[in-house]
Amino acid sequence: MIKKILIVDDSPISIKIMKSCIPKDQGYEFYDAADGQNGVEKFKEVKPDLTFMDLTMPVMDGFQALAEILKFDSKAMVIVCTADVQIKAIAKAHDLGAFSVVKKPPAKESIAAAIREVEQALSQRG
Amino acid sequence: MMKNEDTKSMITVEEADILQEIMNIAFGRAASDLAECIDIFVVLSTPKIKLVRVNDLAEHLNIEIRDFEKVSVVQQNFWGKFKGNAFLVFPADAGTRILSLFQGIDELTDPESNFTLVRETFLEIGNILIGACIGKIAELLGDVATYSPPHITIEKSLHGIVKDNMSDPDSLAIILKTVFEFNEKNVSGYMFIITKQESFSWLKAALRKFVDQFE
Numbered sequence: 001m002i003k004k005i006l007i008v009d010d011s012p013i014s015i016k017i018m019k020s021c022i023p024k025d026q027g028y029e030f031y032d033a034a035d036g037q038n039g040v041e042k043f044k045e046v047k048p049d050l051t052f053m054d055l056t057m058p059v060m061d062g063f064q065a066l067a068e069i070l071k072f073d074s075k076a077m078v079i080v081c082t083a084d085v086q087i088k089a090i091a092k093a094h095d096l097g098a099f100s101v102v103k104k105p106p107a108k109e110s111i112a113a114a115i116r117e118v119e120q121a122l123s124q125r126g
Numbered sequence: 127m128m129k130n131e132d133t134k135s136m137i138t139v140e141e142a143d144i145l146q147e148i149m150n151i152a153f154g155r156a157a158s159d160l161a162e163c164i165d166i167f168v169v170l171s172t173p174k175i176k177l178v179r180v181n182d183l184a185e186h187l188n189i190e191i192r193d194f195e196k197v198s199v200v201q202q203n204f205w206g207k208f209k210g211n212a213f214l215v216f217p218a219d220a221g222t223r224i225l226s227l228f229q230g231i232d233e234l235t236d237p238e239s240n241f242t243l244v245r246e247t248f249l250e251i252g253n254i255l256i257g258a259c260i261g262k263i264a265e266l267l268g269d270v271a272t273y274s275p276p277h278i279t280i281e282k283s284l285h286g287i288v289k290d291n292m293s294d295p296d297s298l299a300i301i302l303k304t305v306f307e308f309n310e311k312n313v314s315g316y317m318f319i320i321t322k323q324e325s326f327s328w329l330k331a332a333l334r335k336f337v338d339q340f341e
Contacts, residue, residue: 010172011150013143013337020340056150056170083147083154084170086161104151105266105340 002119006048007032008039008065009081010057014104018052018081021111036060040068043076050118053098055082055089063092070097075125077118081106136298136326142175144333148266149173149259149302153317156258157306163254164228169307176301180322183299188283190303191215191316196281198244200252203274204260207328208267210299210321212256216248216313218281223311224248245278252276255317263319267332297323 005028009015015032022028031046033039036053037060043051051069055062062080069076080093083104090101099121100114137145150173157168178186191197196218203211216224221244228247253276264271302319321329 011143011147013140013147017147017337017340056154056172058172083151085154085158086167087158088161088167104147104154 001122002026002028002049002115004029004031004046004048004050006030006039006042006046006051008036008042008051008057008062009054010034011054014054018106018111021106021108022115023112036062036065036068039065040072043069044072047073049077049122050115051076051078052081052102053078055080055084055093063096066093066096066098077122079114079118136177137175137300137330140337141330141333144337145300145302145329146173146175148263148333148336149175149304149319151266152259152262153255153304153306155262156255159258160251160254166227166308166310169309171305171307173302173304176303178299178301180297180299183301183320186301187213187318190318194218196283198248198278198280199282200248200256200276200278202252202256202260202276204256204264204271205273206264206269206271207325207332208260208264208269208271208321209325210319212260213318213320214248214252214255214315215318216315220313220315221248221280223313224251224308227308227311227313241280245280248280249276249278252278259317260319267329267336269332298326299323300326300329 005022007015007018019030031042031048033042035057053062053066066078069078077099080098080101081104085103093101099118102110102114153173154170157170160166161168194217198216198218198221200214201211224247225243229243257273260271299320299322304317305314307314
């Protein structure tokens with residue numbers, strides 16, 4: 001069951017867009033961070049059920065932040081939401097352990113579907 | 127360069143943020159298109175937006191790329207409701223590494239064919255990156271762009287190149303800058319997209335419309 005969602009993105013408008021795409025009737029608690037390093041720290045503090053992670057960010061990029069988060073919690077659910085749609089970038093995100101990858105700009109349907117998949121995976125975990 | 131107060135009156139912080147995100151999405155698409163053509167990984171960076179007077183453009187761009195004494199530049203003009211100039215800038219000494227990366231040629235003995243191949247390769251990269259990037263920006267903002275043929279200048283100072291292509295020295299320009307790197311060959315470059323004051327009112331409305339679809 002997803003309760004807490006962390007959004008890591010250096011663009012305030014991108015965070016706003018992401019929040020607008022997440023279904024509003026589920027009572028999620030939102031947290032955000034403006035770069036990868038801040039995102040890792042926020043993850044450790046909040047322990048979110050789901051994290052949306054941008055890739056191209058200052059200070060620490062999303063690849064490194066993803067690796068750091070999964071080193072801290074190997075069961076962390078991280079969906080990469082990125083403008084970097086190169087096949088190699090997407091493959092690298094998957095190799096590092098991203099649950100899935102969503103392309104920017106996100107669509108409500110694709111975000112809702114990605115969240116449903118995370119819910120299913122979490123319920124199978126028990 | 128303009129003072130913060132001047133900048134705020136022309137483009138708000140939120141508008142700059144939306145434009146930056148649109149540039150981020152557009153350049154990500156452009157890099158992907160290039161990566162599909164050749165086996166390459168383009169390392170992207172966060173785009174930056176700045177508002178400057180056209181008269182100060184050359185000086186500003188020279189400061190931005192002060193690490194490059196001479197440059198090779200692919201330039202394309204674009205028209206639509208969003209119109210302006212796009213510059214893809216590489217350090218002049220990147221030619222051989224670019225050739226190696228894109229044509230698989232590590233060594234050329236004939237200087238003339240070397241020059242022609244470098245020129246054609248730069249033009250092709252410029253055509254793909256500028257076309258995909260401007261095309262995506264236009265698409266996201268509900269516009270359609272048309273382009274001039276790409277024009278290349280090899281191994282010159284950027285100052286002359288920009289000055290030659292800019293009229294209306296007193297008008298304002300928005301610079302969208304992104305830095306990228308072809309890390310297999312340690313080649314980095316810049317893309318600058320410059321749009322001038324005549325596009326501002328349309329641009330501001332289009333940015334609002336873009337973000338409103340997510341409200």
